Amino acid sequence: MPKRIPLFSLLVLLGLLGVQAPILGQALVPYTPQLDSKELEQQGLNLAQDAIQLARFQQYELAVPRAQLATQLAPKSFQTWFILGSLYVQTEELDKGIETLKRAHSLDPKEAGVLFSLGSAHFQKGEYDQAVSQLQAGLKIKPDVPEALFDLGNSLYMLKRFPEAIAHYEKAVAQEKVFWPAINNIGLVKYEQGDVKAAIKHWEQAIAIDGEAAEPQLAVAVALYAQGQREKGLALGEAAIRLDGRYADVEFLQENLWGDRLLSATKTFLQTPRIQATIAQSGTPPMQIEMSPE
Secondary structure (H helix, E strand, O other): OOOOOOHHHHHHHHHHOOOOOOOHHHHOOOOOOOOOHHHHHHHHHHHHHHHHHHHHOOOHHHHHHHHHHHHHHOOOOHHHHHHHHHHHHHOOOHHHHHHHHHHHHHHOOOOHHHHHHHHHHHHHOOOHHHHHHHHHHHHHHOOOOHHHHHHHHHHHHHOOOHHHHHHHHHHHHHHOOOOHHHHHHHHHHHHHOOOHHHHHHHHHHHHHHOOOOHHHHHHHHHHHHHOOOHHHHHHHHHHHHHHOHHHHOHHHHHHOOOOHHHHHHHHHHHOOHHHHHHHHHHOOOOOOOOOOOO
C-alpha cells in the first residue's frame, strides 16, 4: 500500500499542480467512521480470550496489556474486568487485582467466580477474614465448587478455626473424591491439633490417590521419624525429595500451610545426614534452617 502523505507535503503537491489549497481548518478535519459498539465489545471479549490463552502459557507480559485493552473496548462487560483482575492477582499485583475484581463484581454481583477470585486475593495478602467473607458469599451463589471450598478451608485454617476448616475440606472431597490436596490439608490440621495418628491416616489416603504427590509423602516421613520409626521415615523422605526438591525448603512448606508443630519436626528431619545428602543429589540449593531452641 502507498505511504500516507503528510499534510505539509499534500499542500505543496496541490500548489504545484495549480490546485487551490484547502483552508487548514477544513484540511485538518478527518473522516471519522461510525463504530459499532457491539463490534467493539466483541473485539474486547476476543482480546480477553487471547489474554487467557497467553496466561495458560504464563506469558503474563503479553496477557496483561491485552486484558487492559479489553476493558477499554468492553467496559460494561464483567468478563473483561474479571480476567484483568485475575491476571493482576496471578502476577501478585494484589491491590490492583482486588480493585479490578470489585469493578467486575459491581457489573455482575451474582457471578460467583469473581467472589472466589477476590477471596484468593485477600488470602494472598494475609487478609483471612476478608477471604472468608468473599468465599462464603461466592459459595452461597454456587455452593458445590471444590476449589472454593478448599480455599475457604485454608482461610479458616489460617484463622485457627480448625473444626470449620476440616468441615470445608471434607465438603470439597465430597464433591471430588480424588481431590487429594483437601485430604492432605486435613492431615495438616490434625497434626497441629496433636492427633498424629489421624494426620498420618489422611496423608496416606492422599498418597493412595496420587503416588507422585511429594507433600503427603514428606509429611508422613517427618511424622514417622518423629515417632521413632526412623528408617521408614528417612526412606519415605528421600523418595519425596526426589519427587520434588521444593519440599526440602522450609519457606516453601510455610507457603503450603505447614503449621508450627510440623515445621519444627521437619527442620530436625531435614538436618539428618541422609536427607542432606538427598537434597544435594536432587540439585536443590542448600538452605539455612534456623533451629528452635529446645
